[in-house]
Amino acid sequence: MQLSHAVTKLESAVETQLRVAGPEMAEAGTHLMAALKPAITQTMMEVVNTAVAEISSQLEAQTIDIKLVDGDPELVVNDDPTTVPPPPPPPPPGSDEADEARITVRLPSYLKDLISNEAESAGDSINSYVVEVLTNKARKRRSTGSHHKSTFQL
Amino acid sequence: MIQKNFEVDGPPDVEVRIESGRVEVHRAPRGSVNVSIDTKTPDFIVEQRGNSILVSSEQTMSWLSRSSTYVVIDLPEGSDLRVSVASADIRADVPLERVDLKTASGDIELESAATLEVKSASGDLQIERVGRALSFSSASGDLLVPGSVTGSVSISTASGDIDIDEANGNVAISTASGDTRLRRFTGRSATFKSMSGSVDIGIPRRTEVSLDANLLSGSLRLPDPEPTNEAPERRASIRAKLVSGDLVIDRV
Numbered sequence: 001m002q003l004s005h006a007v008t009k010l011e012s013a014v015e016t017q018l019r020v021a022g023p024e025m026a027e028a029g030t031h032l033m034a035a036l037k038p039a040i041t042q043t044m045m046e047v048v049n050t051a052v053a054e055i056s057s058q059l060e061a062q063t064i065d066i067k068l069v070d071g072d073p074e075l076v077v078n079d080d081p082t083t084v085p086p087p088p089p090p091p092p093p094g095s096d097e098a099d100e101a102r103i104t105v106r107l108p109s110y111l112k113d114l115i116s117n118e119a120e121s122a123g124d125s126i127n128s129y130v131v132e133v134l135t136n137k138a139r140k141r142r143s144t145g146s147h148h149k150s151t152f153q154l
Numbered sequence: 155m156i157q158k159n160f161e162v163d164g165p166p167d168v169e170v171r172i173e174s175g176r177v178e179v180h181r182a183p184r185g186s187v188n189v190s191i192d193t194k195t196p197d198f199i200v201e202q203r204g205n206s207i208l209v210s211s212e213q214t215m216s217w218l219s220r221s222s223t224y225v226v227i228d229l230p231e232g233s234d235l236r237v238s239v240a241s242a243d244i245r246a247d248v249p250l251e252r253v254d255l256k257t258a259s260g261d262i263e264l265e266s267a268a269t270l271e272v273k274s275a276s277g278d279l280q281i282e283r284v285g286r287a288l289s290f291s292s293a294s295g296d297l298l299v300p301g302s303v304t305g306s307v308s309i310s311t312a313s314g315d316i317d318i319d320e321a322n323g324n325v326a327i328s329t330a331s332g333d334t335r336l337r338r339f340t341g342r343s344a345t346f347k348s349m350s351g352s353v354d355i356g357i358p359r360r361t362e363v364s365l366d367a368n369l370l371s372g373s374l375r376l377p378d379p380e381p382t383n384e385a386p387e388r389r390a391s392i393r394a395k396l397v398s399g400d401l402v403i404d405r406v
Contacts, residue, residue: 031240031258034258034275035256035258035273035275037275037293038275038291038292038293038310038311038312039291039310041293041312041330042310042312042328042330045312045330045349048349049349049397052370052397063370063371064370065370065371065397065398066349066350066370066397066398067350067398068313068330068331068349068350073349078371145368145369145370145371146368146369146374147367147368147369148365148366148367148368148369148374149365149366149367150365151362151363151364151365152362152363152365152376152379153360153361153362153363153382153386154357154358154359154360154361154363154377154380154403154405
């Protein structure tokens, strides 16, 4: 991805516009672009970064790496080794529930009705439906990279 | 050669505007400012208004007739300095108060400043110590602080390595590429954003660290836990958003 070409094009466009106002203004434009170049490059890099993060969040089993080659970013798609494997099928009724956790969730009554209807349409129980939605959501987050949030003492 | 001596009744504020060459700042006794200019530019302004002194080439905006200028200024400790150059090295071996530098290219080497703001397209910056605040914005160029920054650090670079020995205030560093090393961080909050550089931070023992890091393809390395019953002496919040660099936190 040739960001440096884009910056050069922008420089050229600014200089062309200012040349109309005279050679001194054209020179001032060159000076101005030299001063603004870091900010322009930084902004373009941040746009690329945001785009990569957004696309990565939609990929199930791949990540996108950004490598800088001669100052320009190069996007590389890799298989994500941290991809979470598909969840095991729910245990049959009456099986050992030692691995299960229970949580109580408070939610608006309209949302409970909506979930109930969606689960019924999908032919699932409410529990199975909610677990599937949460599993997909958690798996999607993992594919964006790694997020570390903790508090510890050194 | 232009040579002028000025008397001031307080810390002077000196502004230098040249196109290319070199600016050197040395120590002078309190109350005096000496300016020496070696230039071929015919119209050069060297004037005093109160405690403000201006050293300026009138052809600042002209790139066609750019000539090299060598400026030497002797200043008392604690002076303010503003320099605007297209292409010139800047050196100062006297402790300054407020320093504001704008340069398209050229290396900068300073002893110390209370506050330092640098905007540079290319060129390295080295300063021994910063008293209150450091702000550095650059397209390419390394930043080296062998001493400490007692105050806030704000850095934005497209490429170039950053190496700060110690920072005691809040830190915000954003780089596109280039490694960041903060050898000893004793402030309350540090934020790092980087596309392809790694970040290495040293944090003293007995610091409670609150970490929030998003790493797209880099890894996180923390020191092995040490069992302790001692209460933390300080707290630090570390936030990082790195695309392809590693985040390393060391116990120092």
